[in-house]
Amino acid sequence: MNKILIIDDQSTVRKLLKKILERHGYQIFEAKNSKEGYEQLKSKNIDLIILDVMLEDEAGFDICREYKSIDAFNHIPVIFLTGTEEANALNLAYEAGGVDFIQKPVESGSLLMRVKSSFSQIDAKRKLQQKHEELKAYQTIIIQEEKMAAVSRMVGGLSHELNNPLSCIKSNFSGLAKYLNHIKQEIETISQEHEEFHKRCKRHLDNCSDILEESSEEFNQLRQITDRLVTLDLPEDEEQSYCINEAIKNALTLNADGLNDCLLTLDLQELPTIVCHPASITESINGLLNNAIHSIKNAENKEIEIVSEIKGAFISVKISDSGCGIAPDVVPKIWDPFFTTKDIGEGSGLGLSSINNQMKALNGSATVTSKLGEGSTFTLNFPHK
16 A cells, blocks of 8 residues: 655644545555654655645745655655645755645545555656566576676686697607607617717707706696686685686686787786786776777777786776777777677677676776777776775
8 A cells, every 4th residue: 555644733634635545546644744744755665755845834845855864764746735836846846855745625526636646656756676686687587697707717728728738748658759769769770880879869868858847847837727727616695805817817818819919028027916806807908808809809900008017005907908999989888797899699798898897896996998990998996905
């Protein structure tokens, strides 16, 4: 049942309005001044206020402004009761925050028409709010799926990078086995050509040493990659000290194939660590780098620059590209959920929105400067103090 609060210092007016409105199914509460009205608002979950313009020692417009300044009540529509016939009464009502006014003496038809009109707007807002909440819930699901897909892409990319050194190591050990077999065969001929045998054995052993050294480097690379995998696999609610340059290196590893045909410039300064979830930071930087690669795919000069530096209380990471750029009228929209300039099927429109939300959660910021046809620079600012 819709609840209406009537605030009027005349009991006869309150009783008349209550009688008319209750007859049409509304639940009515009464107050003779702003203090009583405030108490009713706190306890009754009021949907609509009917407020007299002039109470004893109180102006209804001022009371309305006071209620509108309170977050818990500012959504409740107010209809003013007025005995004045001033032409600007409606303007004054709107300026104070009201939605309509009813002139005294009250006519039941006019009263019901205005009340029904207000509740029609209230119902429309309720439905809109419900749709908004449903959309937010849906957005949360999509963002979570996007994150899971991003983690899957990261793990997939790292797995791909693992295969390269593993293949190299496998090949090297095959070569090592071959050279060792040569040495074994040479030893069997030791009685024939001692000096020549020595030279051949040394050459084979040198080759073995080279292979072992190269294999050691590849193993070290594997260890670094697996260490990164362990870091990225932390539970979502677990944080640790982390250097943002490591996230940049992770993103470069993930996008190694896409960076092959572009000029990449790195300027990574020594940075302090911050407390964060490493996978989230890597996901944000990886998303921006992926966007930069996408923007230069049709550019004549394919250039990407990544800079990390300390700027006051923030660590700044800039990712610049020489790509297509962003139109001025589009720039304000890029952080909005579901907005994308990519073709259908190439993006959900949640990447930049997710990055923006992650930066806000860290009390940081994400910004962009862009010029159509010349490229863009995205900047992430992480607080470190």
